[in-house]
Amino acid sequence: MTYRNKRIIMNNIIMTLSTISAFIGLGFLFWILGVLVFNGIEALNLAIFINEGAPPGYEQSGLKHALVGQLLIVLYATAIGVPLGVMAGTYLSEYGQGSKLAETIRDISDIMMSAPSIVIGAFVYAIIVIPMGHFSGYAGAAALAIIMIPIILRTTDDMLQLVPSTLREAAFALGAPKYKVIIQVVYRGAKAGVLTGILLGIARVAGETAPLLFTSFNDNFMNTDMSEAMASLTVTMYNYATSPYEDWQRLGWAAAFILSMFILGLNIIGRLFLLRKRGK
Amino acid sequence: MATIIDVPEEKVLHVNNFEFTYASSETPNIKKLSMPIAKNCVTALIGPSGCGKTTLLRSFNRMHDLYPGNTYEGEVLFEGRNILDAKEDLIQLRTKIGMIFQKPTAFPMSIFDNVAYGLRLQGIKNKSELGDRVEKALKDAAIWNEAKDRLKHDANGLSGGQQQRLCIARAIAVEPEVLLFDEPTSALDPISTQGIEMLVSELKERVSIIIVTHNMQQAARVSDYTGFMYLGELIELGETEELFVTPKEKLTEEYITGKFG
Ligand SMILES: Nc1ncnc2c1ncn2[C@@H]1O[C@H](COP(=O)(O)OP(=O)(O)OP(=O)(O)O)[C@@H](O)[C@H]1O
Ligand SMILES: [Mg+2]
Numbered sequence: 001m002t003y004r005n006k007r008i009i010m011n012n013i014i015m016t017l018s019t020i021s022a023f024i025g026l027g028f029l030f031w032i033l034g035v036l037v038f039n040g041i042e043a044l045n046l047a048i049f050i051n052e053g054a055p056p057g058y059e060q061s062g063l064k065h066a067l068v069g070q071l072l073i074v075l076y077a078t079a080i081g082v083p084l085g086v087m088a089g090t091y092l093s094e095y096g097q098g099s100k101l102a103e104t105i106r107d108i109s110d111i112m113m114s115a116p117s118i119v120i121g122a123f124v125y126a127i128i129v130i131p132m133g134h135f136s137g138y139a140g141a142a143a144l145a146i147i148m149i150p151i152i153l154r155t156t157d158d159m160l161q162l163v164p165s166t167l168r169e170a171a172f173a174l175g176a177p178k179y180k181v182i183i184q185v186v187y188r189g190a191k192a193g194v195l196t197g198i199l200l201g202i203a204r205v206a207g208e209t210a211p212l213l214f215t216s217f218n219d220n221f222m223n224t225d226m227s228e229a230m231a232s233l234t235v236t237m238y239n240y241a242t243s244p245y246e247d248w249q250r251l252g253w254a255a256a257f258i259l260s261m262f263i264l265g266l267n268i269i270g271r272l273f274l275l276r277k278r279g280k
Numbered sequence: 281m282a283t284i285i286d287v288p289e290e291k292v293l294h295v296n297n298f299e300f301t302y303a304s305s306e307t308p309n310i311k312k313l314s315m316p317i318a319k320n321c322v323t324a325l326i327g328p329s330g331c332g333k334t335t336l337l338r339s340f341n342r343m344h345d346l347y348p349g350n351t352y353e354g355e356v357l358f359e360g361r362n363i364l365d366a367k368e369d370l371i372q373l374r375t376k377i378g379m380i381f382q383k384p385t386a387f388p389m390s391i392f393d394n395v396a397y398g399l400r401l402q403g404i405k406n407k408s409e410l411g412d413r414v415e416k417a418l419k420d421a422a423i424w425n426e427a428k429d430r431l432k433h434d435a436n437g438l439s440g441g442q443q444q445r446l447c448i449a450r451a452i453a454v455e456p457e458v459l460l461f462d463e464p465t466s467a468l469d470p471i472s473t474q475g476i477e478m479l480v481s482e483l484k485e486r487v488s489i490i491i492v493t494h495n496m497q498q499a500a501r502v503s504d505y506t507g508f509m510y511l512g513e514l515i516e517l518g519e520t521e522e523l524f525v526t527p528k529e530k531l532t533e534e535y536i537t538g539k540f541g
Contacts, residue, residue, distance in 0.1 A: 098348075170385035170447070173341060174398040174454065175375035184397075189388045 040257020043250040053220035053231070056245035063255055065222040066236035069137065070259075072224065073216055073232055074206050076141035081148030081205075082198055088149070089156025089194075094182050106157070109150040120146050121211030129215060137226035140216025144205040151204055155197025156190075163189040192273045199270035203263045209234035233259045283528040284315055284517040287505065292458055292488040293317035293340065296355040298364075300332075300339055303349025309335050311512045312354075317458075322480060322489040324503035324520065326496060328540065331509040333492040337460050340490070341377040342370050358458075375402065377458040378451035383467050384443030386435035391427050394435045394446055398454040413453055421449035422479055441472025448479060452487070459483065461491040465498065477502050496536060500524050508532045 051062025088105070096102025124143040129135055163186050171181040187194070217229040218239060233255045240252035294317070300310040310332045317323050325333045335344075342363065344350040352364040363373055375398065387394050395414040404410055414431075418424040423445040430437070435446055444464060451459060461480065465473040480489055480502045493499050499506050500520060507517040508531070516529045527533040534540055 164385075166381050166383060166385050167387065169343060169346065170379075170381060171387070171397070172346060173343065173374055173379040173381075174401060174450065175371045175373075176397075176401055177371060180401070185387050191388075 036253070036257055036260060039250075039253040040260075043254040044257065048251070048254050052222045053236070056243070056248050058247075061247065061251060063233070063236065063251060063258070065219060066231040066233045066255060067258070068222065068224060069216070069219070069231040070206070070233040072226060073137055073140045073144060073212070073230060074202065076138065076226060077144035077148060077205055078198075078202055080141065081145035081201065082152060084145070085149045085152025085201065086156050086194065086198075089153045090160060090182060092153070092157040093160035094178075094186065106154075109153050112146075113150040113154065116210075117143075117147055117208050118210035118214075121214035124211065125214040132227075135215060135217035135229035137216050137223075137228065137230035139214075140212045140230060140232065141226070143211035143215045144208060147208060147211065148201045148205050151201040152197050155200070156194050159190040159193030159197065160186055162193065192276065196270040196273045199266045199273070203266035203270070206263055206266070207234065207259065209238055213238075282513065282515050284514060285519070287316045287318040287321070289318035289321060291316045292319040292358070294355075294357040296357065297353075298336075298339070298356060299353035300335055300344070301351045301353075302335075302344075303347065308353070309512050310339070313512075313514045315507060315514055315517050317488060317490060318505060319488050320484055320486075321504040322484050322491060322502050324499035324506045325490065325492045325509060326494070326499050326506060326535075327509035327515075328535065329494075332512045333509055334462055335512075336509070337462055337490060337492050338379075339364075340458065340460055341374050341379055342368065343379070345370060375454050376456050377460065378454065378456040379460045380444070380447055380451055380462070380464045382463045384440055384447055386438065386443045386446055388434070388436065390432050391435045391438070391446060392431040395450050395453050397450060402454060414449075417449040417453035418446075420452055420483070421445045422475060423449060439472070441468050441475060444468060444472065444476060445479065448476070448483075452483065456487060458488045458490065461489065463492055463494060466494065473498075496524070508535060510535070 047060065048062040049064055049067065051060045052065045053063075054061035088109075092102045092106060096105070121143050124139050124146065128139040128142055132139070167185055167189060168181055171185045172178075176184070212232050212235050216232060216235070218235045219229045219231045221231075223230055237252050237255040237259065240248040240255065243249065243252075295313060295315045298310060298313045299308045301308045313336065325336065327333055338344055339352060340356060340363075344352070354364070355362045356364055358373075358377070361368075387397060389397075392414055395417050396410050399410055399413055404413070415424065415428075418427050423442055426442055427438075427446070435443065438446060444467075448459075448464075464480075465476050468476065477498060480491060483489060484504075491499075491503065503520045505517060506520045506523045508515045508523065508527075508529070510531055516523060516527060516532045518528065523532065524536055527536060
């Protein structure tokens with residue numbers, strides 16, 4: 001066999017193998033999506049959005065409590081996590097050039113980003129739930145915010161650093177004070193990237209279950225009081241899906257479907273921002 | 281030794297025994313430099329790469345203060361005071377001594393907002409006043425005709441040459457006394473370059489201009505005085521024509537005849 005033939009055969013083998021692997025991966029993805037969409041849409045109806053949780057076998061059961069709880073927890077987490085993350089990222093990029101402190105914060109934040117979310121749940125359990133004496137929506141929001149901060153901090157830092165320093169200098173050269181340079185020029189230049197980071201950060205925490213189990217726990221009924229235990233789509237999904245009751249399981253599918261669409265939506269919007277930015 | 285003439289005109293800036301050292305540098309990057317800058321004239325700075333032209337230029341609006349650890353020594357007199365003084369109000373100074381960079385630096389906002397940026401910083405809020413001054417600046421920077429129908433559009437949609445003229449409009453809108461140009465045409469095509477050069481010649485009626493350039497023809501075309509720098513020192517400052525035709529210093533002659541650089 002000539003060297004050339006060997007090479008062609010080898011090439012074909014590798015290509016076939018990698019193509020097959022790609023299809024296996026894609027196959028699983030579409031399988032999951034297919035099952036999710038099939039079961040989710042089947043379970044979906046208007047009543048789900050109107051009714052609260054109910055005992056198994058009960059006609060009028062729904063997910064309103066979990067939807068509202070999820071939105072509230074994510075909203076509060078966003079309200080805490082986004083300003084802190086963006087401001088910390090701004091500090092790293094704009095004020096901490098070359099400083100030891102900034103480098104340390106960057107490293108710690110990278111470590112935090114890879115910390116298992118259940119550990120953060122346990123931490124919040126220890127510092128908020130135990131002193132308060134009970135689970136609460138606030139504790140859930142705090143746990144999600146802690147997960148969100150390093151993600152937003154990192155993307156903000158990276159995106160602000162992408163803004164050319166000549167742009168900052170040009171603003172300074174016109175007599176702008178530093179905070180105006182940051183707000184009016186640097187933020188503007190990095191807007192799409194920072195927004196994408198925020199959306200991806202929200203999407204990331206919206207799908208978290210483990211840290212909520214320890215913190216906001218669950219509530220089968222409608223509750224908008226953040227200082228009490230609170231339902232969320234993820235925990236509800238976990239409870240319903242693992243229950244033996246068929247109608248609960250169907251609600252679990254609906255919760256999974258709604259959550260997935262929400263997260264998918266955030267991801268798509270985030271990516272569109274970036275694409276639009278690049279297209280310019 | 282250096283040959284530095286005195287200028288007959290009024291001096292807008294006066295550099296005396298100026299030294300500058302970057303934070304990371306052991307020895308001064310600009311050494312004991314003295315020179316007058318004539319008012320309402322164009323002064324060109326030429327010299328081989330790394331000789332300190334940019335460094336000197338950026339000292340005049342204290343740009344080096346944006347990065348920690350850089351040190352100034354000596355005097356740069358402007359309006360009767362030493363602007364290197366620690367008490368100097370940098371924001372005030374930078375509105376009086378503007379700067380145009382090598383690459384266009386249009387802000388990510390509309391054409392109008394770009395030009396209005398410096399004006400707004402000065403607290404001008406009145407819509408019609410802003411409008412008038414933006415229009416005037418754009419006209420003075422010879423970009424009004426191209427920009428007038430798209431003032432609300434993103435400035436990044438302009439060509440490189442147009443963006444550079446927009447930056448000039450933005451800088452002159454605040455009516456500075458001095459404008460510093462650091463190789464303003466090195467990123468531009470010949471036609472845009474010609475446009476900027478014409479603009480520089482026109483602008484000197486109102487502002488004093490210092491321009492760094494690698495292009496000796498450009499220095500000869502636009503400037504009244506030319507300074508030749510080498511290794512952080514000013515070797516020769518003279519009337520442009522004289523410096524290029526009959527340089528006094530051997531180094532200057534070698535540089536302008538292309539023997540090194
Ligand atoms: N940020 C900095 N930190 C330390 N040294 C610097 C810095 N910037 C420039 N230098 C050094 O200072 C000297 C002068 O540099 P400068 O940029 O002023 O030269 P230049 O004449 O403008 O060159 P060019 O024609 O290439 O633009 C060079 O030796 C350079 O290496
Ligand atoms: Mg330079």
